[in-house]
Amino acid sequence: MIRYIEFADRLSAWFGKAFAWAIMVMTFGVGYEVVVRRLLGAPTDWAFDVSYIMYGTLFMMGGAYTLSRNGHVRGDFLYRLWKPRTQAIVEFLLYFLFFFPGVIALIFVGWKYSARSWSYGEVSVNSPAGVPIFQFKTIIFAAGALLFIQGVAQAMRCIMCMRDGYWSHAKDDIEETEVKLMRGETVEELRGSTAETIDVVAPSEDQETRR
Template identity: 45%
Template sequence: MQSLLLLVDRVSTWLGQIFAWVIVALTLMITWEVFSRYVLNAPHDWALDVQIMLYGTLFMMAGAYTLAKNGHVRGDVLYGFFRPRTQATLDLILYFLFYMPGVVAMTYAGWIFANESAAIRESTFSATPLPVYPFKFVIPIAGAMLLLQGIVEIVRCIQCIQRGAWPSREQDVEEVDVDKLKAMVHVKDEDIQALDKFVAPHGGSK
């Protein structure tokens, strides 16, 4: 079971890392558009439409990745003081009351929305019309990934309630742990203190 949960984590992470490159594309495009508009005096009427579609794609596809990393916003001021079992029970209730109904509705409605858009070959209203319907299929795809990752998180909640501790999850980016870093490079506190004499001001000792 744990290997299956981690597999879903890896898929969410992989998709999140791929679509993170949209940030680079957006940055380059906005930079070029600003240069083109204010230096070359040659703005593009379709630029804003593309930016909106790319940002929407990034926003939607980052959801499952963020959930897999336990990175969504919550009231940690209170939540962090709860025992793991209490945290898991609260999460489980909220998943069933709000998360799952909302994600199922978004996925279902998004699929209908995308198909209707494809049926009429929907495009933007700019002077240079761009196809919109391919991007609208991002909605049900993102919803399906959120649904799958949500099921994984529900299973984790149940496991935590049973065992009293949260199960492991796929790691990606985490804050630097100084103690782990010291152990990795085989450095002790005594070694660091021995180097102080080389960096301390010469006039500091008596």
């Protein structure tokens, strides 16, 4: 189980980080549209399509990565009070009652839509540019497949927690600077942990007191 979990985590992380670059394309498209619309009075035909296609792609392809890092929204006002084994039992049941049926439906529907879209080269009807979107429909299927693979890994984590009594989490590969500052790491330690030079603020007296 551990080998499969590590494989699923690496796969989800690779796709999540690779498709995170879609935000750059979306930013360029929106920024360009603002400039030419406001300054030149010549709005584009394609900016709206690019923005929602890129955002949708980023949102869908980052889902499995977010799941592997427990980043999805959770209403845990009761869940956090339970023992790890109780949490694992409830999560395991919910995965099979709701998660897997929904993801499997997403896979089959995504395959159906993408196959039909590729068959006639579907283009966007939201703008006169006619931007191709058949490749965007494929994202539905791909996102569902990644979520299924990661969901199996999460279910295995539940089994391991029920057996061992504690959770096994994916290795942290990113952390906000604010979190490190609240732990009391020094400016020098923060600068040494990144390839770039960053401007940080030393912990305040309140943070030192809390620590």
